[in-house]
Amino acid sequence: MPLKTYGVLIARAVDTRREGGTDSPHYQIHLADESGTHYRVSVNVLSQERPSELLYLVDDDFTHPVTTRLTGLTAGWTKLPAGPGGPNLDFVRGNLFDPADLRTLPPDVSGPDNDLADLLDHYVSRAIDTEGARLHVFGERWGPETGVKDKVFGFLPGNGVHDIHMNQGNSKRFQKDDGVWQDGGLLIHFPAENRWIAIFLAFQSQAWHTDDVTGHVLKDTDGTRPKPDSRPVRIVAALVNPRGPAPEPEQVTLLNASPDPLDLTGWRLVDRVGNTTPVPRGELAAGATLPVPLQGGAQLPNTGGEITLLDTKGLKVHGVSYTSAQADQEGWTVTF
Numbered sequence: 001m002p003l004k005t006y007g008v009l010i011a012r013a014v015d016t017r018r019e020g021g022t023d024s025p026h027y028q029i030h031l032a033d034e035s036g037t038h039y040r041v042s043v044n045v046l047s048q049e050r051p052s053e054l055l056y057l058v059d060d061d062f063t064h065p066v067t068t069r070l071t072g073l074t075a076g077w078t079k080l081p082a083g084p085g086g087p088n089l090d091f092v093r094g095n096l097f098d099p100a101d102l103r104t105l106p107p108d109v110s111g112p113d114n115d116l117a118d119l120l121d122h123y124v125s126r127a128i129d130t131e132g133a134r135l136h137v138f139g140e141r142w143g144p145e146t147g148v149k150d151k152v153f154g155f156l157p158g159n160g161v162h163d164i165h166m167n168q169g170n171s172k173r174f175q176k177d178d179g180v181w182q183d184g185g186l187l188i189h190f191p192a193e194n195r196w197i198a199i200f201l202a203f204q205s206q207a208w209h210t211d212d213v214t215g216h217v218l219k220d221t222d223g224t225r226p227k228p229d230s231r232p233v234r235i236v237a238a239l240v241n242p243r244g245p246a247p248e249p250e251q252v253t254l255l256n257a258s259p260d261p262l263d264l265t266g267w268r269l270v271d272r273v274g275n276t277t278p279v280p281r282g283e284l285a286a287g288a289t290l291p292v293p294l295q296g297g298a299q300l301p302n303t304g305g306e307i308t309l310l311d312t313k314g315l316k317v318h319g320v321s322y323t324s325a326q327a328d329q330e331g332w333t334v335t336f
Contacts (some may be wrong), residue, residue, distance in 0.1 A: 001066075002122040002167075005141040007079040008070070008087065009161050013128045017152055017278065018117045024048055027120045031135060031277060032255035040160035041137050042148050043186070044118040044201065045107035049171060050206040054116060055102040055225075056125070062187065062198035064096060064321050065304025070136060070187075077141055077161075084272050088181040089138050091166050092210055093320035094272075095306045097200060099208055104303025105261045114219055114235055121189060123197055128295045132191050139163040139184040154204045166200075168215030178215035187265055209315050221315065225281050232258035233267075233284065234318045235309055240300040243331040250294040253333075257282040262288070268313030269300040272305055279309075302327045 015030035029041040044054050080086050089096060105116040112118065126135040144265065150158040152168040164184040167177055186199040207223025211214060211318035217223055252269055256262055267279040269292060277297030284290050284327035300307070306325065308319040320336040327334065 002082065003140040003163060003177060003182050005079060006082075006088070006139070006167075006179075006182040007034075007077055007141060008042070008073065008140075009077050009137040009141075010070075010073060010075050010134055011039060011137075012133065015128070015153060016121060016124055018108060018121070019045075020117075021120050024062060027117050028152045029124055029135070030155075031137070034270070035075060035076060038153070038155040038159060039077075040152055040258075041135070041139075041156075041164065041186075042160060042162040043120060045120070045166045047203045047205065049173065049203065049205045051104075053104040053106055053295075054120065054165070055202040055204055057097050057102050057117060057198075057200045058119065059198040060099065063194040064198075064239055064327075065097070065306070065323055066094070067189075067196050068304055068324055074136075079141070081233060082179070082181060084181055084274070088183045089183040090168075091186045091200065091202065092168065092208060092316060093180065093182045093212075093308065093319075094183075095308060095321040096198070096266050098226075098228045099202075099286045100230070102200075102202065102225065104204070105237050111307075120199070123199065127188050128188075130190060130192075134191075136187040136189065137161050137164060139183075140167075145257050164201065166202035166206050169210045169217050170203075171205050171217075175216060178210070180210070180212060182214045182215075218315075221313075229257075230259075230302075231318050232262055233264070233309065234336075235269075235307055236289070236322045237333050238307060238320075238322065238336075239333050240322060240327040241302050241330050241332070242263070251295065252278070252292045252298075252300075254284065254290045254292060254309065256286055256288055256290075261285050267299075267317075268310045268314075269294070269298045270308045270310055271300070275299055276310075298309050301328070315319065 011031035011033040017028040019025040140163040146160035207217040239251040242248040
């Protein structure tokens with residue numbers, strides 16, 4: 001079953017604490033919202049399953065339509081309904097980053113700038129020292145625990161967010177936490193710079209092809225993380241905002257980057273909410289491009305969106321995203 005209370009916490013960071021020497025160490029962050037409510041954000045830095053080192057990715061200049069979807073949310077905790085309708089994160093379907101770019105780090109070792117706790121400390125400490133900076137923490141809520149002090153920072157009542165990592169494709173031991181559109185993450189907004197920093201975490205034991213309903217590992221499917229530059233067919237461009245009145249002739253361009261022709265019969269393009277457009281049947285020659293008109297299926301909203309390419313088995317081949325700023329210039333093609 002999915003997480004019980006998935007959502008996003010928007011608050012300012014006020015303190016941090018590193019844990020070491022435990023079976024399941026965490027990097028702890030003390031936050032407070034505009035109403036004075038205090039929270040502890042508990043971030044895993046070590047997996048309980050082997051390989052134990054976590055996968056991580058930091059985007060120092062994160063541009064994605066999810067930041068626009070966060071606009072208007074009030075400070076504090078916001079529970080997010082299941083599904084793609086809100087700012088929910090999904091590492092498989094949301095095209096937040098390329099999984100091939102994830103790297104591993106040990107949890108906490110001696111020396112500067114050489115472990116996951118150091119990396120988290122670098123960005124969170126900067127947010128603490130920057131006026132107006134706010135953390136946007138996606139995960140599962142616990143508390144408030146009436147009459148119980150927080151075990152790390154001592155505020156009352158105990159209250160916080162955990163599961164700040166991928167929450168699908170788990171091994172059988174943690175399969176109960178699987179779900180779609182409920183992944184964790186840490187986005188830091190620096191309004192004075194008009195900049196977002198994103199930190200994403202996953203366990204090496206998790207699969208990257210998951211069921212669209214349950215988030216469970218797909219049987220008889222290789223769910224290993226893709227290697228860099230291994231995708232044979234890629235989305236390279238999209239005409240999001242064509243000139244002229246609606247309905248506009250939107251279009252997505254595919255590239256066969258492999259050295260061999262590929263049969264795209266049965267392949268599909270999918271938007272964030274699941275609308276699909278079939279790719280024209282037949283082979284795509286090596287090095288060739290293919291424009292795919294979107295008519296009555298997948299849609300490219302001018303407010304920003306996600307585009308995903310699925311193969312004949314329904315498995316994700318490639319995915320991209322674009323923002324409202326990229327779609328703002330009428331008639332221009334967005335390139336990826």
